[in-house]
Structure formats: structure tokens, C-alpha cells
Amino acid sequence: MIFSLPNIAIVVVLGLFGVGLYGVLISRNLIKVVVGLQIAVKGALVAFVLAGRLSSQVDVGQSLALTVIVADTIVAVVALALAVQVRRKFGTLDIPSLTSLRR
Template sequence: MIPALAPVIMLVAGALFAIGLASLIARCNLIKMVMGLEFLGKGVSLLFVLGGYLAGDVGVSQAVVITLIAIEAVVAGVALALVILLRRAYKTFDIAVISRLSRGGDL
């Protein structure tokens, strides 16, 4: 039996995933791209927990989500470190400016 809140949880997870994907596709700011990556991960985590609940095996889904959260923390740390290095080198967070400068263009 599907609980009454399952469609709402799926809608929230889908919205988180869509927001994350949109911020990755927009490619305007490095910080927004890292945040979008985190939104993607949170949406997938929410779907994993809901799927485990609906399948009746919450323990396995929680173990997968905890592992996913640990991996997301490492990825976010490395991504933010790279963003800081790019900011120091190019003095901007804008992807278009960074790609233009890396090809030898002027500001």
C-alpha cells in the first residue's frame, strides 16, 4: 500500500532534482553549479529513502543514503576547493569569462 504522502515526497524529490539540473545546465556561476550538484544529490537521496520505505527495506536504503551523503560531502569539498583556485587565478566566478580567459581572450 502506498502512503498518502508518497506522491508529495516524489514531487519534492523531482523538484530538487530539476532545480539542481537547471543550475548545472545554466552554467553562469561556479558556486551555483556546486549548489546544483548538491540539490541533485539530495533529490536522489530522498527518492532512495522513499523507495526503501515502499519496498519495505528501510535499512538498506538508509545505508545507501548515508554512503551517498558521505560521497557528496567529499565531492562538495573538492569542488569548492577547485572553485576557490579558479577564483584566485581568474578573479571571477563566471564560467563564460573563465573560458574566454583560458583561451587567451581579454576581459
């Protein structure tokens, strides 16, 4: 039972969130931060699909997941566009050099 689908899925959800956020925390590069975010988004997707399945509303779950995919793809695209601009203006994607706004 330990390896039942819900259990695995919930571990995957928490694992993806953990790995993704960890990636955001320790990355020096903006693109990698976006990669981290996307990984965490996958966690949310699995969570919705699983929640839909377990509450016998798999289609609602799918519908929510679809919306999340669209929304977070848009966010990723905007983030990448910003990253491209950052690269053009700053000449680097290194996050520690993006600290002129502080204090």
C-alpha cells in the same frame, strides 16, 4: 491519495532534480553550480530513502542514502576547493570566462 507520502516524495525527488539541474544550467557562478548539484543530490537522497521505505527495507535505503551523503559531500568539497583555486588563478568565478579550452 494524491497527497500521500509516496506521491509527495516522488514529486519532491523530481522537483529537486529539476531545480538543481536547472540551477546548474543557468548559473554563471561556479559556487552556484555546486549549490545546484547539492540540491539535486538531496533529490537522490529522498529517492533512496523512499525506495527503501516502499520496499520495506528502510535501513538499506538509509544506508545507501548515508553513503550518498558522504560521497557527494566529498564531491562538493573538492568542487569548492577547485572553485577557490579558480578564483585565485582567474580572479573570477564567472563560468563564461572559463572557456579557453574549446574547439
